[in-house]
Amino acid sequence: MKSMLSIIRRYVFAAFFVIILILFLDISAYIAMFFGVGGSAYGNRDNLIAISEGLTETGSQFSLSPEGEALLVSQYAWGMLLDPDGNAVWTWNLPEEIPTAFTVPETASFTRWYLHDYPVYVWQHDQGLLVLARPKGSFWKLNLNRPQQLTRRLPAYCLLILTVDLLLIFSVAALAGGRLYKAIRPILDGIRNLEKKEEIHLQESGMLSELSASLNKTSALLAEQEEKLTQRDHARAAWISGVSHDIRTPLSLIMGYANELEDQEDLPQTSRTSARIIKEQSLCIRQLIEDLNLTSKLEYQSCPLRITTFYPAALLRQTAADFMNQNPDGPWEIRVTCSPAFSSAQIDADVQLIARVFKNLIGNSIRHNPEGCSVHIIASMTESDRSCSILFTDDGTGIPRRVLRILTQETETQRETPLKSQNASPENQPHIMGLKIVKQIVNAHGGKVDFFPEPGAQTSSPDTCGTGCRIAVTLPASRRTDMPN
Amino acid sequence: MTDLYDSRVLIVDDHLQLRRMVTKILEQQGFTCLETASCCREAAEKLKTFRPDLLLLDVMLPDGDGFAFMKELREQSNIPVLFLSAKDEDQSRLTGLGLGADDYITKPFLPEELILRLTAVLKRTYFPLSATTTGSDTLVLGNRTVNFESGLAEWNEGSIALTAKELGLLKKLSENRGKIVTFDSLCQAVWGDDYFGYENTLMVHIRRLRAKIEDDPSHPVWLLTARGLGYRLVSEKRNR
Known part of the structure; x- marks a missing residue:
């Protein structure tokens, strides 16, 4: 609105000075005519x-x-x-x-x-x-007789007339500018609302009625397109949800019977191993279904966040402890180091989704290092922007270069084209659903995820980017969190 | 009903194979009184004739949905209900649990998960005493025994009294014996929901507790620290 006022102000002054210039030129022309041409x-x-x-x-x-x-x-x-x-x-x-x-x-x-x-x-x-x-019709004789007093005061009168003229011109220009501003203002508000994807209905009258009508038509068109896009997104999410729903019952049967076969002691060991693999892979499919559902809901924004205020340190420790409790004899060690500031920090977030982030990141280290690894999670607060920074590191095989490249590319293009990076030859894409969900959840909470090191970093391994995996999650702290002095 | 496995379970699901599989899983576990229904109408009839102790109910049924069926059921009966559904949305879970269901299991599920949840509900409903994990008043830690009732840690040569906080911590740890219990869970168990800020105090209590239950508190074998996470009370067989 401020810029609009400035434009109108400029318009008024420009109009004023143009009129003054024209007047000056006119007067000069008259004088030149009288004293030059008619000289x-x-x-x-x-x-x-x-x-x-x-x-x-x-x-x-x-x-x-x-x-x-x-x-x-x-x-x-x-x-x-x-x-x-x-x-x-x-x-x-x-x-x-x-x-x-x-x-x-x-x-x-x-x-x-x-x-x-x-x-x-x-x-x-x-x-x-x-x-x-002189010849007939060649000159017009004008006899000028005026009172002496008037003639003497003529310069003052001229100045007065000029001042009145200037005031009049300025008032007219300001009035015209004001009217223009009044007419433009609703249009400007309308354009701003269009930016926010709100439907607008401007009054189609006055000097800018045609413009208002065009904007109304544009708004209707955009609303229609938005509606279609939303419908398409919902249909896509519903389709994924429907398909995953239909898979669940058959998968229950596969898992149930595979479990039964695995437990049958009279079966040969190879068959029982096969049954175990079927069960494990079915569990992977179950995880994939859940991930697919969640990612589609997050992508089409049909997953409302249930925001509560909680201590992320407690959730982080609980998630890590759950992993350790599930695999008490596993070759993995999970360590959590929280700074005092982080331990006392709270965040406003969906606790289930943030738990999912922690679970996916710890699970990522565990899953990709079946031989074992040491996972170290370092959590602290960044005092500059009141954010919780949680660094997940391990000394395992690290993130494959291809995955890292895709994830970093997605970070750059995600906001504009969330699906494009996946559309490009999906059969060649590595499975990054878990990390993708991490990014989606963190982004939905106004945070960010950084993957280290950057692709292309010189390391001894041709396939992975250095020793171990390093992923940093940054989440904004709650306003209720007191920063240490 | 004297035995948990004598409980009468009605399985309601429109999928024949799934009904068969669940029946088989429960039979293998030792349940003998099982009945199935494929729709709401059949389930309503079986409720009258079979009179189940627990209902395993699908949500999407051919002649109605499980939620509506449950709503009607609650007007006449309070039998425990477990939803077993392919609908995994939070809203569906909340609806089911909000209607008073005792649990909500989503498909696909592992047989062990189904058994554990189902028996937990049955224990809670029909065998409340055996369902509590703190039924036992004593905790054996090698040559020492902690009696929760008297609040004493006893051994051959003598005994020492535990404070209320120490007993609270030990109870929480013994309920989750063999598992890591986070600092937060321990603090919450002893100081309640407003537990924040007690981490250092917790360390002091743990040190004192070790002095009472460990032979060599500086080299503990029962109450171990999980670095950065919490503490773990080692299960007896592990230390043998």
């Missing part, structure tokens, strides 16, 4: 003087100097010299209609105006009155 009219006085001085009496004859004659020919239609009694004593090119004798009243009359429609000019000569006439 010859005002040069009349000089001509009259020059011709009068050039007209001299020699005996009883009058003669005109060549300069005077040249001027007379070039500027005037005719000329005459009246003696003090009003009789013409010298004439030049005098038309027949013009008398050669004038009474005093006649003389007084034409000196100010016209003589038989000829604009005439007079000048006092030693022998009488010199009368010169």
Whole structure:
């Protein structure tokens, strides 16, 4: 809104200065016209003087100097010299209609105006009155008579008029700007609402009614597209949910009967081993189904977060302890180191989903290191932005380069194209569902996941990125968390 | 009913193979009184004729849904109900448990999981005394015995009294014997929900407890530390 006001302000000032400029140019043009183009009219006085001085009496004859004659020919239609009694004593090119004798009243009359429609000019000569006439219709004689006081105050009046003019111009420009702002404001609000994917209904009236109508149409179109996209997303999530639902009962049977076969002591060992593998793989499928469901729900935002405030340290320790309790004789060691600040920190999050993050990350180390490894989880607080930072490390085989590359690429493109990275030849994609879910959950909580080291780092192993796996999860701390001094 | 395995279990599921498999699993476990139904109507009839002690109920049935059936059932009977469903959404679980179901198992499931949950519900409902893990008043730790009732740790040469907090900690650890119990769970067990800030105090209590139950407290063999996680009370057979 601030930028809009600034635009309107600029518009008002621009309009104001443009009008002033036009006025200035106009006045200059008028002055130039009067004193430049029409200047010859005002040069009349000089001509009259020059011709009068050039007209001299020699005996009883009058003669005109060549300069005077040249001027007379070039500027005037005719000329005459009246003696003090009003009789013409010298004439030049005098038309027949013009008398050669004038009474005093006649003389007084034409000196100010016209003589038989000829604009005439007079000048006092030693022998009488010199009368010169320009061609008919060539000049407009204007007699200006104004009170002396008014003439004296004319500059002040001009200044006053100019000030009033400026105020008037500014008011009109401001009024026009205000009206424009008033008309644009709902449109601007509408565009902002469109940004937020809200449907808008602008009033289609006033000076910008066409624009409002276009925006209303655009909004309706966008709403329709959004609705279709939502429907498609929901349909996709529902389809995944439906398929996974239909798989569950047959998978129960597979797991149940495989378990039964595994327990039958009269079966050969190889068959029992096969049954165990079937059961284990069925468990993997079960995990995949759950992951697929969760990831699709998170992707299509149909999984509402049940936010509560809790201590992540307690959850982290419990998850690690659960893993250790499930595999008491396993070749894995899980260690958790929490800084005092982290131990006292709380987060606002969905406890089930965050537990899933911890479970997936610890499970990732366990699953990919069947020979055993040491998992060390280091949790601390970043004082700069009040975030909980949890680093999951192990000394196992590490993350395969391909997986790391995909995960880091996804981090860059996830917001724009969440599915694109998967669409590219899915058969060649490694199974990263667990880590993908971690990212989705953490992102949904306003946090971030970093995978170390960056792909391309020089290591001795061609397939993995260094020794062990290092994944850092950062989650914003709750506002209720007090930071240590 | 004197024996847990004499409990009458009604299995309601529209999938014939699944009904058969669940029946087989329960029979192998020792349950003898089992009956199945494929729909709500049949289940309603069996409720009257078979009079089950526990109902294993699917949610999606051909002539209605398990939730509605359960709602009607609760108006007449309080028998324990376990949902066994392919619907794994949180909402479905909450609906089922909200209606008063005793547990909610999602398919696919492991037979052991089904047995454990089912027997736990039966024990809780019909054999409450045997269901408590603290039924035993004594805890044997090698040559020492802790009596929870008298609050004494006894051995051949003598005995020593345990404080209430020490007894509380030991009880929690013995309930989860062989498993790691986190600092948080131990603190919560002794100091309640508002346990935050007691970690250091917990360490002091554990040190004192070791002095009373271990022969060599500086090299404990029963009450072990799980670094960064919590403590574990070693099970007896492991230390033999």
